[in-house]
Amino acid sequence: MQFKKYLVPLGCAALLVVAHRASGWPGVAAVGGGLLMWLLLHVTRLMTVLKRAAHRPIGHVDSAVMLNAKLKPGVTLMHVIAMTRALGERISDEGAEPEVYRWTDNGLSTVQAEFNHGKLVRWQLTRPDPEATPPVPDPTSPAP
Incomplete structure (x- = not known):
C-alpha cells in the first residue's frame, strides 16, 4: 500500500523522459508546463476548500444525517472537509493513527x-435522545 505514494512522482518523471526522447527540450518544457498546471489546479482546489472551511466553526455541519448519508469508505479527509465546509473537531491525539474527527x-x-x-475507514452517526436535551437554535438563522 505504501508504493502508491511513489506512483505519481515516478509517472511524472517517466512523462518527462518520454517527452525528452520524443522531441528534446521543447517536449520537456511542454510536459513540464502541463504538470505544473496540474499541480496548480490541485493547490487551488486545496486553498478554496480551506478558505471555505475557515469561515465556519470547527466541527460544525449543517446536517449530520445528510453527511452520514454522503460518506463513503476511502474518501480523503480533504473531500470530507469540502463536503462539510468545516474542519472537523479532532478527537484523537495529535499525530496518532487512526485520526478521528467529529462534526x-x-x-x-x-x-x-x-x-x-x-x-x-469508518464513521458513526450518533443522535441525541429527543427527551433529554432541547435542540440548540442556529445562530445564523434569522430570529422569528
Whole structure:
C-alpha cells in the first residue's frame, strides 16, 4: 500500500523522459508546463476548500444525517472537509493513527469519522435522545 505514494512522482518523471526522447527540450518544457498546471489546479482546489472551511466553526455541519448519508469508505479527509465546509473537531491525539474527527449539527447529532492514512475507514452517526436535551437554535438563522 505504501508504493502508491511513489506512483505519481515516478509517472511524472517517466512523462518527462518520454517527452525528452520524443522531441528534446521543447517536449520537456511542454510536459513540464502541463504538470505544473496540474499541480496548480490541485493547490487551488486545496486553498478554496480551506478558505471555505475557515469561515465556519470547527466541527460544525449543517446536517449530520445528510453527511452520514454522503460518506463513503476511502474518501480523503480533504473531500470530507469540502463536503462539510468545516474542519472537523479532532478527537484523537495529535499525530496518532487512526485520526478521528467529529462534526456536530444544531440538533446535537454527531458524525464521528475515522481516517487511516488520510482515507475514511469508518464513521458513526450518533443522535441525541429527543427527551433529554432541547435542540440548540442556529445562530445564523434569522430570529422569528
